[in-house]
Amino acid sequence: MATKVHMEALSPTMEEGRLVKWTKHEGDAVKSGDTLAEVETDKAVMELVARADGQLLKVVVPEGSTVPVGNVVAWIGKPGEKVDGDGASAPAATAPVPAAKPAPRQPPAPAPLPAPAPPAPQPVPADSTRVKASPLARRIAKDAGVDLKLVQGSGPGGRVIKRDVEGAPASSAPAAAPAAPRPTYHAPRTAEPYEDVPLTQIRKTIAKRLAASIGPIPHFFLTTEIDMERAAEAREALNTQLGEAGGKISFNDIIIKAVALALVQHRACNAWFQEDHIRYWNEVHIGMAVAIEDGLITPVIRNADTKSLREISTESRELAGRARNRRLKPEEYTGATFSVSNLGMFDIDQFTAVINPPEAGIVAIGSVAAKAVPDGDRVVVRRRMRLTMSCDHRVIDGATGAAFLRTLKQMLENPLAMLL
Amino acid sequence: MKPLEIIEAGLVPYSEALEWQRQLADDRITGQLAHDILLLLEHPPVVTLGRNSHAAHLLRSSGIDVFEVERGGDVTYHGPGQLVGYPILDLSGYKQDLHWYLRTLEQALIDALGVLDIPAERNAGFTGVWTRGRKIASIGIHVKQWVTWHGFALNVSTDLAHFDRIVPCGIEGVVMTSVERERGAGRSEPLWRESVGAVVAGFQKAFGASIIPSPEGAALAHGSTRSARL
Numbered sequence: 171m172a173t174k175v176h177m178e179a180l181s182p183t184m185e186e187g188r189l190v191k192w193t194k195h196e197g198d199a200v201k202s203g204d205t206l207a208e209v210e211t212d213k214a215v216m217e218l219v220a221r222a223d224g225q226l227l228k229v230v231v232p233e234g235s236t237v238p239v240g241n242v243v244a245w246i247g248k249p250g251e252k253v254d255g256d257g258a259s260a261p262a263a264t265a266p267v268p269a270a271k272p273a274p275r276q277p278p279a280p281a282p283l284p285a286p287a288p289p290a291p292q293p294v295p296a297d298s299t300r301v302k303a304s305p306l307a308r309r310i311a312k313d314a315g316v317d318l319k320l321v322q323g324s325g326p327g328g329r330v331i332k333r334d335v336e337g338a339p340a341s342s343a344p345a346a347a348p349a350a351p352r353p354t355y356h357a358p359r360t361a362e363p364y365e366d367v368p369l370t371q372i373r374k375t376i377a378k379r380l381a382a383s384i385g386p387i388p389h390f391f392l393t394t395e396i397d398m399e400r401a402a403e404a405r406e407a408l409n410t411q412l413g414e415a416g417g418k419i420s421f422n423d424i425i426i427k428a429v430a431l432a433l434v435q436h437r438a439c440n441a442w443f444q445e446d447h448i449r450y451w452n453e454v455h456i457g458m459a460v461a462i463e464d465g466l467i468t469p470v471i472r473n474a475d476t477k478s479l480r481e482i483s484t485e486s487r488e489l490a491g492r493a494r495n496r497r498l499k500p501e502e503y504t505g506a507t508f509s510v511s512n513l514g515m516f517d518i519d520q521f522t523a524v525i526n527p528p529e530a531g532i533v534a535i536g537s538v539a540a541k542a543v544p545d546g547d548r549v550v551v552r553r554r555m556r557l558t559m560s561c562d563h564r565v566i567d568g569a570t571g572a573a574f575l576r577t578l579k580q581m582l583e584n585p586l587a588m589l590l
Numbered sequence: 591m592k593p594l595e596i597i598e599a600g601l602v603p604y605s606e607a608l609e610w611q612r613q614l615a616d617d618r619i620t621g622q623l624a625h626d627i628l629l630l631l632e633h634p635p636v637v638t639l640g641r642n643s644h645a646a647h648l649l650r651s652s653g654i655d656v657f658e659v660e661r662g663g664d665v666t667y668h669g670p671g672q673l674v675g676y677p678i679l680d681l682s683g684y685k686q687d688l689h690w691y692l693r694t695l696e697q698a699l700i701d702a703l704g705v706l707d708i709p710a711e712r713n714a715g716f717t718g719v720w721t722r723g724r725k726i727a728s729i730g731i732h733v734k735q736w737v738t739w740h741g742f743a744l745n746v747s748t749d750l751a752h753f754d755r756i757v758p759c760g761i762e763g764v765v766m767t768s769v770e771r772e773r774g775a776g777r778s779e780p781l782w783r784e785s786v787g788a789v790v791a792g793f794q795k796a797f798g799a800s801i802i803p804s805p806e807g808a809a810l811a812h813g814s815t816r817s818a819r820l
């Protein structure tokens with residue numbers, strides 16, 4: 171009797187492993203202890219070792235496949251020996267394209283066609299007791315005379331659930347159905363219903379980094395509208411003062427300064443979430459999101475709370491320029507304690523930004539636009555700006571974030587206070 | 591406490607070190623080698639491709655040797671000033687769990703960097719050790735019958751410009767750093783010795799191993815290729 175070779179667990183939590191390389195091939199003689207294949211997970215490669223002597227009769231999964239722990243990957247036996255089911259247990263392995271899951275989850279047809287039973291898209295296990303189905307689905311199926319093997323499951327893990335069984339044709343019907351030509355309403359251009367495109371490394375990295383943020387970080391968002399009339403006036407006055415020689419001070423410079431000063435008063439928001447602790451920063455380093463040709467980068471204005479508007483203005487322009495030319499040194503775009511993202515120049519009214527871990531917060535700045543606002547019993551036109559703060563709830567609670575925003579709003583609405 | 595012999599082997603060509611590891615691992619599996627070993631050495635400049643490598647991550651061809659090896663992970667660079675450690679451990683003496691091993695290896699390096707006053711941490715989802723958002727040590731391992739080989743590479747005073755040739759470990763945009771860079775210049779002479787001591791202390795603490803210093807002139811260490819630093 172041939173011996174099965176199973177995918178082994180490299181750790182108790184491992185559910186599947188990627189078979190990266192067969193070091194023995196079908197027909198090779200193997201001894202117990204010989205390495206048959208290499209299996210990879212994370213940054214570790216483990217050798218799958220033969221536990222029997224004989225010949226490697228059959229290799230069931232190709233290199234590059236991801237295989238659930240416990241599944242058969244090969245058979246060892248005497249030369250010429252028959253293998254059970256001859257590889258019938260193979261389908262659990264996914265194709266080398268890692269994205270593909272074996273069972274394409276089709277929505278249950280609302281009204282099943284009466285006549286031809288469509289061939290199941292995957293081989294059905296021969297033993298009906300192995301069909302995964304909920305107890306309720308089993309009972310309904312039994313009462314209605316439905317063969318569970320012919321029902322496409324839409325529950326968790328392909329499990330057959332109640333709604334899959336209800337309305338399914340009784341098992342006697344499909345057997346007799348002739349292979350009538352199927353009407354082709356849609357005439358597919360290619361044979362495949364979909365295309366799986368493997369992730370490029372950059373896509374993987376983006377996916378990983380952003381998912382590492384929005385996934386595990388419990389974000390919440392606080393939006394406030396700020397009257398920028400006085401900030402606009404202050405900006406115009408300062409720019410007149412600076413004249414042509416000094417570079418112009420932007421709204422963004424004023425916002426960076428105000429955010430930095432507000433953070434000094436609200437250290438609870440100037441923090442990093444670390445694995446087992448929260449690091450509250452006593453220095454304020456503001457990351458400033460800058461769009462570059464194929465992505466974005468956040469150069470850091472260090473100690474922004476101690477710098478003048480003019481210094482911030484010169485530094486941010488210089489950093490943004492070098493960021494676009496990819497001339498930033500690593501220490502210039504790492505180590506921010508809080509970030510500011512501004513899409514006001516793109517006429518975005520309001521948006522939410524994704525936190526850049528390990529920072530605990532980021533403010534998203536919309537455009538400064540003239541709006542009609544009530545002022546006592548009349549309506550006046552004021553320049554207003556909407557600002558949304560994204561908070562990591564593991565560090566910042568709603569009231570904590572709101573208190574910070576109140577200070578920030580007061581500063582921007584009374585820019586002279588920043589000079590104190 | 592499991593005994594762990596430390597062997598400092600100096601500057602060793604990659605292929606030679608690979609041979610040693612395979613031999614030591616085989617001996618550990620058969621039991622000819624009765625205790626665990628930590629090989630500490632440096633390589634002449636070399637680029638290695640792990641089992642998960644994508645050719646595109648080797649950005650620039652160069653005169654540097656390229657090896658394809660059986661460790662996990664993507665492409666990486668080894669060269670002078672980088673402390674490379676190859677633990678040959680029988681995990682049946684610890685825990686038969688590769689993730690436990692990867693995490694404990696990271697912990698040993700985090701502890702070692704702590705001794706050097708460098709705050710270090712993990713970066714969830716990316717095996718290796720990081721400090722202030724930059725990567726300071728890489729990890730890639732191989733296991734057969736629960737005996738490990740391959741291991742880690744800690745940048746002590748590595749010329750970081752070499753990492754520009756590759757996308758280290760397949761993580762785009764990763765910034766590499768070194769002990770020297772994190773600690774500031776002017777201390778490079780004792781830095782290597784200090785780093786070796788810190789790594790040994792890290793292993794002692796994280797794995798709870800009892801350290802056996804290697805006898806002088808260990809069989810593996812080639813006198814002629816010993817690094818000037820040793």
